[in-house]
Amino acid sequence: MPWPAARALYMAAVDAVAALPRTDTNGNGNGNGPAGIDPPFTVRTPDGVVRTSDAVIVDAPDLLPLLGAGRGALRMPLDRAAEASHVLGVPLLSTLGDCDIVIARDDRDVIIASDDRDAVVRPDEGDAPQAPEELTAPDGTPYLSHTRLLVADVDGRPTPVPWRVIGGISGEIHVDAAAGTNALARALAWHAGTWDRRHAIAEALRDPAGEGQLQAEADLDDS
Structure with a gap:
């Protein structure tokens, strides 16, 4: 099947x-x-x-x-x-796991940040992440932009990902700076609880001037 x-x-x-x-x-x-x-x-x-x-x-x-x-x-x-x-x-x-953001330390170990523990792991050479930059999306939603976004998978291994929302809907947004508008759009959509709008949000990020036209077209969609 x-x-x-x-x-x-x-x-x-x-x-x-x-x-x-x-x-x-x-x-x-x-x-x-x-x-x-x-x-x-x-x-x-x-x-x-x-x-x-x-x-x-x-x-x-x-x-x-x-x-x-x-x-x-x-x-x-x-x-x-x-x-x-x-x-x-x-x-x-x-x-199965917290899947937390991997945060850099001075000795090139990293810490998997968690509410109740710190687990020290060693990423591959060159993988140690830098501190993220605090930014704001066009709709006013704050997010953290990482030069290299690493997240612990469910087995605890640091894994590069394009985006992550810690805490799920309404949680803390993390985005890989190199991942582009698609990653930010997906993060914003999931953060807002409107996952089905991720493509529309991505289009609006790429062409802010066309958002009105997109909304007009969306009004013609099936309910």
Whole structure:
């Protein structure tokens, strides 16, 4: 089964489970949770069939390059990721690691900044990042621009990425300075909770004078 068909099948299963009678912890009706379900032993990802225990569901777009090693990614609609995780028995990618920004230190070690710990790692030669520059997007949203943006993947390895929003929607925006307007547009869209507008935001960043025309055309789209 090709991935698009598998994805459609999984979403149909999510919809079917959502329609099941709700039960409480004693199995009685009208509770908060769906009736019991049995997750599959394997799932098909875009890269092939893997054991459910080796799969993850991507629940944030900036985590796509941060899978780490040996995991199959299920790319589902972001607003249904938690439901899909429950139905398929596959963890959300965001639960596997903090994926923090890598910050430079004088001795060329780096620290993975976290709310409750500092983990010291050693990046490859030439990878040590510099302090970011504080900038403001045209819409007034502040963000941090990095000469080289490194983020710890879910295994803790520093990984170059074009953008990252720490904390998810309304979080702190980090962008690689060399990644261009597409990266900033994606970061702004995810930060605002309007991921579907990333292409329109990118176009507005490239051509600010044309934003009015873009909005006029958008008004003609299907609702």
